[in-house]
Amino acid sequence: MSYNCNIYSILVISFFLFFIKSKAQISSKDISRAIDLKSLDHPYLYFNESEKKDLIYRIENDSESNDIFRELEAKAKVWLSMPVYHNIPIQGKNTRADWSELDRSSKYSQYYSTNRNNSFLLAFLYQMTGNQKYADKAFEFADAFCDLTTWTQRAHEFPIIYSRIMPWNVPDDQVNFNFDHFNGDSGRIMAAVYDWLYPALNRAQRDRIRGALLEKVITRVRGDYEFHWWATAYRCNWCGVCNSGVGLAGLALLKEHPQLTDVVAESFNRINSMFNELGIDGGWQEGGGYWNYGVHTSSFFADALKRLTKGKFNLFKNERLRQNPVTFPLYISLPGNQSLNFEDSRGTSLVGSPHLINKLATETKSPIAAWYRNEFFNAGNNIFDIIWPNPKSIGKPPANPSIHFRTLDWWVMRSDFKDSNKVVVAGKAGMNDDPHHGHLDIGHFIIYWKNNYFIRDLGMSGYDEKYFDEDRFNYPEANSEGHNTIFVNGEVQISGKYYKKAYDYSVGGKVIEFRSSTSRDFVLMNPTNAFSKKELKHWTRSVLLEKPNLTLLLDKIKANNKDAYYEIRFHPGVDYQIHKKYVLLGSGESKMALIPITDIDFNLIEGKHASQMVNPTQNFKWIKYFDIEFKSESDNVSVATLILPIASKNEIDEILESKSISSNHSRDLKISFIYKNKTYQYEYELTENGYSLK
Numbered sequence: 001m002s003y004n005c006n007i008y009s010i011l012v013i014s015f016f017l018f019f020i021k022s023k024a025q026i027s028s029k030d031i032s033r034a035i036d037l038k039s040l041d042h043p044y045l046y047f048n049e050s051e052k053k054d055l056i057y058r059i060e061n062d063s064e065s066n067d068i069f070r071e072l073e074a075k076a077k078v079w080l081s082m083p084v085y086h087n088i089p090i091q092g093k094n095t096r097a098d099w100s101e102l103d104r105s106s107k108y109s110q111y112y113s114t115n116r117n118n119s120f121l122l123a124f125l126y127q128m129t130g131n132q133k134y135a136d137k138a139f140e141f142a143d144a145f146c147d148l149t150t151w152t153q154r155a156h157e158f159p160i161i162y163s164r165i166m167p168w169n170v171p172d173d174q175v176n177f178n179f180d181h182f183n184g185d186s187g188r189i190m191a192a193v194y195d196w197l198y199p200a201l202n203r204a205q206r207d208r209i210r211g212a213l214l215e216k217v218i219t220r221v222r223g224d225y226e227f228h229w230w231a232t233a234y235r236c237n238w239c240g241v242c243n244s245g246v247g248l249a250g251l252a253l254l255k256e257h258p259q260l261t262d263v264v265a266e267s268f269n270r271i272n273s274m275f276n277e278l279g280i281d282g283g284w285q286e287g288g289g290y291w292n293y294g295v296h297t298s299s300f301f302a303d304a305l306k307r308l309t310k311g312k313f314n315l316f317k318n319e320r321l322r323q324n325p326v327t328f329p330l331y332i333s334l335p336g337n338q339s340l341n342f343e344d345s346r347g348t349s350l351v352g353s354p355h356l357i358n359k360l361a362t363e364t365k366s367p368i369a370a371w372y373r374n375e376f377f378n379a380g381n382n383i384f385d386i387i388w389p390n391p392k393s394i395g396k397p398p399a400n401p402s403i404h405f406r407t408l409d410w411w412v413m414r415s416d417f418k419d420s421n422k423v424v425v426a427g428k429a430g431m432n433d434d435p436h437h438g439h440l441d442i443g444h445f446i447i448y449w450k451n452n453y454f455i456r457d458l459g460m461s462g463y464d465e466k467y468f469d470e471d472r473f474n475y476p477e478a479n480s481e482g483h484n485t486i487f488v489n490g491e492v493q494i495s496g497k498y499y500k501k502a503y504d505y506s507v508g509g510k511v512i513e514f515r516s517s518t519s520r521d522f523v524l525m526n527p528t529n530a531f532s533k534k535e536l537k538h539w540t541r542s543v544l545l546e547k548p549n550l551t552l553l554l555d556k557i558k559a560n561n562k563d564a565y566y567e568i569r570f571h572p573g574v575d576y577q578i579h580k581k582y583v584l585l586g587s588g589e590s591k592m593a594l595i596p597i598t599d600i601d602f603n604l605i606e607g608k609h610a611s612q613m614v615n616p617t618q619n620f621k622w623i624k625y626f627d628i629e630f631k632s633e634s635d636n637v638s639v640a641t642l643i644l645p646i647a648s649k650n651e652i653d654e655i656l657e658s659k660s661i662s663s664n665h666s667r668d669l670k671i672s673f674i675y676k677n678k679t680y681q682y683e684y685e686l687t688e689n690g691y692s693l694k
Contacts (some may be wrong), residue, residue, distance in 0.1 A: 014419075017555060020397075026313060028259075028261040030260045031268075031313070032258070032495075034310070035254065037254055037258045037434065039573040040454075044194045044674045047387065051459075051466075052128075058620045062081045064379045064380055065385065065387065067583060068380060068382070068385055069080035075121075076122060076134065080133060084115070085111075086143075086144055088108075088147065089107035089113065090102055094461060095154045095160075096155050096160060097464060097614055098616055098617040099466045103316065109153075115142070115145040116186055116189055118137075118138070118187070119139070119193050120192060120193055121139035121191065121354070122135070122189075123193045124383050126197065126200060130464075133641060135197055135200035138197055138209065142193050143205075145186075146211070151182060151225075157490045158175070158177050161177050161432075162175070164436075164468040165498065166229055166233075167434065167436040168235045169232050169233060169437065170230075174229045176224075176227045179217075179230075179242060180238075181230075181238050181241040181293075182243040182388060182395070183220075183245065184238075184246070185297065185483075186245065187248060188248045189247045190209060191245075191251065191252035194206070195209060197209070201440050210560060213249045217246055217674050218249055222260075227607060229524070231243070231618065234270070235277045235279045236284070236290075236436055237290040237291075237294035239273050240299060241294065242530025244267065248267075248300060250262075251304050264467060268655055271315055278328075279328075279405055280407050281409060282327035283407055285430070286344070287430035288328065288339045288340060288342075288347070289346060289508070290345065292351050292352055292356070293347075298350075321445075323366050325368075326361075326368060326372045327356060327398075329352045330349070330376075331405075332452075333350055333425060335418055338451075340426055340457070343434070346457075346459060353377075354380035355384035356388075361373055361393065367395040368398055369393065371394070373395070374395060375397075377398050397417060401416055401417050404514035406511075408428065409509070409510055410428040410671070411523050413545040413568060415548040416548075420450050422448060422449075422548040423449045423545065423550075425545050425551050426448070427446065427523070427525070429526070431505065431507065431509075432493065433495075433497055433503060436468065437478075439478045440480040440493040441483040441493075444457070444507040452574055453560075454584075456571050457483070457571075459479045461613055464618070465615075475494055476609035476610075479492060479651075480492045481568070481569075484569055484570060485582070486536075486541075486566065486569065488536040488557065488560075488565070488566055490567075493530040494530070501621050508527075509530050510527050514618045519547055520545065522544050524540060524541075524692060526689060526690060527539055534556075535560055536556070536559060537692070540555075541553065544682065546680070550644045552642055552682065554638065554671070554691055555568060555640075556635050556637075556638050557638075559635045559636060561635060562633055562634065564631070565631050566637065567627040570629050572585055572591075576626070578606055581596070581656055582604075583626060585617075585643075590677060591646050591647075592644060593645045595659065597639075597641070597661050598639040599661060600632055601630060602628050602629060603630065604627070605627050606621045607624070608625065621649065637664075638661070638691070640671050641668045642673065651676060654676075654677075658673050658679075659671075660672050668683060668684065668685055668686065
């Protein structure tokens with residue numbers, strides 16, 4: 001009894017200390033005391049003169065760093081000869097809709113990125129070589145970039161962004177949109193330009209960049225955080241991107257403006273609050289791409305502040321980030337250098353970059369981060385791969401390749417992280433409370449095998465003028481009709497947040513049960529509350545992965561009325577053929593069969609979504625899907641769906657002839673079939689939460 005009490009006390013105290021630490025706010029005075037402002041001498045953001053010697057040594061002796069630097073020098077031959085124009089192209093007024101020639105033109109965006117990025121890379125070359133020609137040309141590009149009236153881009157100014165549904169922790173009454181994530185990126189990049197070019201510039205040149213950082217970054221935000229929606233959007237990537245840009249601008253100008261310790265403190269506090277919203281398993285509700293954008297950009301500020309405060313203020317020690325620095329990007333990775341494209345993530349590449357993973361592995365000492373870096377990524381190709389080198393640790397993988405992200409209620413089931421011959425099944429429950437990048441997809445799942453989605457997520461539609469408005473939920477890519485869910489009498493899922501209306505945090509679903517072993521994974525979800533429940537009364541879905549490649553769904557659906565019309569939807573990612581009692585997915589040696597198992601008469605019906613972005617230059621497209629459709633006199637139905645690799649028609653016939661689903665009218669249900677001469681039998685027990693696998 002005493003032992004248990006002591007353990008309980010320790011846990012309570014530990015939680016209390018974590019809560020205090022994670023919520024602690026630092027002040028301008030804290031930053032002033034932690035940084036020796038009088039000793040600041042440019043460069044100092046990411047390295048100082050002494051540390052620069054280590055970078056030069058690395059460039060000379062490390063093959064990866066040497067390749068990056070030699071490529072940079074070669075490209076600089078073009079930049080040194082490139083004329084720099086000060087005739088700023090006109091930016092279109094409806095850049096997300098492409099209505100006019102100016103909207104469709106890329107001249108403004110090219111002018112914007114070319115001047116900024118070339119200045120940044122040439123400034124680094126100057127620091128590594130001491131060659132004044134690089135500094136002179138870098139300033140030419142910087143001068144042109146500083147000449148822009150604003151570093152905010154049109155897509156995020158009032159006429160377009162005003163009708164956006166605001167994310168969690170943001171009041172709806174938003175009217176100020178003079179600072180966006182492009183501005184945050186530019187503040188971060190130009191802070192480094194100022195820091196690196198400082199020794200080579202005259203006073204007027206320094207003041208040119210300093211003035212732009214003050215005018216276009218600092219004074220737009222300083223003292224006015226309450227009027228910037230992203231400042232408290234702690235579950236949104238913008239919070240990290242924008243605060244990092246402001247914070248780094250403040251750090252770069254501390255030598256001249258020591259009072260800017262206030263914006264440094266604000267950036268620390270707000271990025272720390274964003275890191276606190278990482279899930280207890282490292283998950284990020286916006287998806288992999290936006291985990292990367294938020295964490296990546298925040299890491300630049302975190303590194304500079306850690307260095308300047310000699311480790312006293314170290315965002316890499318945030319417990320949520322430190323405990324799971326790469327858990328989310330690793331577990332949503334897919335063989336073939338892809339990643340899950342849930343929400344608005346494209347999923348066409350791995351999540352993260354070599355230099356970011358280098359940094360996270362180094363700062364957190366995570367063996368899993370080191371393993372992810374070395375096993376999944378090739379050599380770096382960015383100057384920050386020189387500044388943040390590979391820690392050279394082999395690392396080790398997690399013991400279990402399957403996971404339930406408990407805060408998000410996403411889940412991934414598989415036998416191996418890298419073997420493309422073994423199936424990956426992934427899905428999600430969770431809340432429908434992210435109107436920024438979330439989809440109405442509770443109960444949704446995908447199947448990935450041999451580097452292809454056999455059952456897919458549509459991903460993002462592309463960003464147009466309406467996609468972040470309430471019209472978002474009319475796009476098949478974002479609404480429940482475009483996901484692998486179910487429908488009773490056509491009822492679709494709802495959002496927990498609509499335009500200028502209060503949040504309803506009850507809207508969504510949850511994972512009831514998750515089990516994982518070396519031979520079998522199982523998840524049980526209850527997505528019922530994702531619907532208004534006018535037609536649907538209750539729905540549970542379980543997914544079983546018999547490793548390595550057999551997937552079995554079980555949907556238990558209860559309608560509010562008898563004689564309801566049911567649809568169980570699937571979006572194929574490969575060629576398919578619909579037969580009377582099954583669907584054949586794929587071709588050649590990579591085929592799967594999708595076979596319903598139910599005692600209800602059903603039809604397999606093909607359908608298609610009409611998809612059109614609000615953009616005249618984007619082509620209309622049809623998106624195909626198929627449904628298991630049926631009507632039932634009962635208001636309570638159970639349908640299993642088997643999805644597994646098939647080598648021949650005989651294997652399909654074997655399953656069709658042997659499959660059965662039966663209930664003993666108590667609390668049990670049994671599913672059985674024969675596959676490759678082996679009998680598979682699964683028994684479920686009906687609990688208050690649905691059918692649980694025995």
